[in-house]
Amino acid sequence: MDALTKWVGNVSDFLWGMPIIILLIGGGLFLTIQLGFFQFRYMPHILHQTFGKMLSKGSGDGTLTPFQATTSALASTMGAANIVGVPVAIALGGPGAIFWMWLVALIGIGTKYSEVVLGIKYREKNTAGEYVGGPMYYIKKGLGWKKVAYVFAFALMIEIIASTMVQSNSIATTIEGSFGLPPLVTGILVAVLVALVAFGGIKTIGRVTExxxxxxVVVYIVSALIVIAFNFTEIPAAFGLIFEYAFQPLSAAGGFAGAGVAAAIRWGLARGLYSNEAGIGTAPIAHAAAVNNHPAKQGFWGVFEVIVDTLIVCTMTALVILTTGVWKVIDADNASSMVTEAYSTVFGSTVSGIIISIVLFLFVITTVVVIIYYGEKQAEFLFGTGASKVMRMVYLLAIVVGAVGGLKFVWEFLDLLLAIVVIPNVIAVLFLSGKVREVTKDYFTNFYPLERKK
Structure with missing residues (x-):
């Protein structure tokens, strides 16, 4: 088993190094060029169609409102990574990593938009009368790659077992540290709460996540802004650090071990790529259920996701860490505690621990609810609707097992399975980029002039 675990680790480390980074960034750049840099040319319109229409029920066919579909997709990306991942990037890559995080997010918009467009274009109705879609559908229907679609679906279905365990363990550990609650109790509580939502199907998930x-997001951003406001004189210096050390090395200081430009790029790209899940292929599964009369309009909500997740929430986390100076005194091994320590400078250690624990708990609950839905849809695609109910029970059991740290060897397969999901999805999106371009051209030729008059 040790030999297998080591081999899996080595393969995962290789794939999640340059191969996937090149695929995701190169793919994002290709799609951005193919789509005529639409995210820059039409950003005001995209913001109007999303932030300006969050309460709109949409028009056309679908199961959820556009905003419900988006918050469902956001639930799987908004999580511990936004609070823990950014400090790790700064600890290992320095403040300059944030610049590269922003850059790759802007590039990733092209990928996320394309995935969502394809999710709508190739969706279909299941036996329950609900719209379903995602990479497995556009790989099978758009390209005719049935075997690849089945590999994608099976890998994602199994990956979610491991992912659910990791999410459950992270919150159980946090709750135990803050409130002394045994991990088993936390695991059972999380499983019950998730079950109450998951058994209601996508409509209930949509109502809860919206x-x-x-x-x-509001609670976290407001609390972060309070911390930043207490250190407002440091804001210019924080942005100065981000831009200056994106292009030059930073020497060691206090708990910070120092970082070169290569480290800033590597960790910034990783944070940007993984925080919004552009290219992972999960978002179009949720977006496929949206009520919409044009795939491009739902694609704009994919852009909204990247803006909220990476450009807003991750940036707030970065500014909290940089303006309080905790990144200089806490070493990389303890980077995950940076936000709590930064909050404690304003709210005190007890209140800051409670705020972060509650936010993380809610993030994990919504994340697990949505990824279980994703897993169910893979089982449904592969084996029918009956299999989706069986997998739901497997995932709920995984929550409890993961909370107490059981079956940790399964976690070792998480990154490898995720790579098996990402690679065929991005390749499929690139092969179908012509279809995305046609949809986009149709929208901006026929719909955009009418929308501007409203």
Missing amino acids: KLIPSM
Whole structure:
């Protein structure tokens, strides 16, 4: 088993090094060029169609409102990574990593938009009368690659077992540290709460996430802004650090071990790529259920996701860390505690621990609810609707097992399975980029002039 674990680790490390970084960044650049840099040319219109229409029910066919579909997709990307991942990037790559995080997010918009467009274009109705879609559908229907579609679906279905365990363990550990609650109790509590939502199907998930996700984001951003406001004189210096050390090395200081430009680029790209899941292929599964009369309009909500997740929430985390100076005194091994330590400078250690624990708990609940839905849809695609209910029970059990740290060897397969999901999805999106371009051209030729008059 040790030999297998080591081999899996080595293969995962290789794939998630330059191969996938090149694929995701290169793919994002290719799609951005193919689409005529639409995210820059039409950003005001995209913002109007998303931020300006969050309460709109949309028009056309679908199961969820456009905003419900988006908050469902956001639920799987908004999580511990936004609070823990950014400090790790700064600890290992320096403040300059944030610049590269922003850059790759802007590039990743092209990928996320394309995935969502294809998710709508190739969706279909299941036996329950609900719209379903995602990479497995556009790989099979758009390209005719049935075997590749089945590999994608099976890999994602199994990957979610490991992912659910990791999410559950992270929150159980945090709750135990803050409140002394045993991990088993936390695991059972999380499983019960998730089950109450998951058994209601995508409509219930949509109703829950459209309330919880905005609330969580507002609570986190407001609390972060309070911390930043207490250190407002450091804001110019924080941005100065981000831009200056994106292009030059930074020497060691206090707990910070120092970082070169290569490290800033590597960790910034990794944070940007993984925080919004552009290219992973999960978002179009949620977006496929949206009520919409044109695939491009739902694609704009994919752009909205990247803006909220990476450009807003991750940036808030970075500014909290940089303006308080905790990145200089906490070493990389303890980087995950940076936000709590930064909050404690304003709110005190007890209150800051409670705020972060509650936000993380809600993030994990919504994340697990949505990824379980993703897993169910893979089982449905492969084996029918009955299999989706079986996998739901498997995922709920995985929550409890993961909370107590059981079956940790399964976690070792997480990155490898995710690579098996990402690679065929991005390749498929690139092969179908012509279809995305046709959809985009149709929207800006026939719909955009009418929307501008409204």
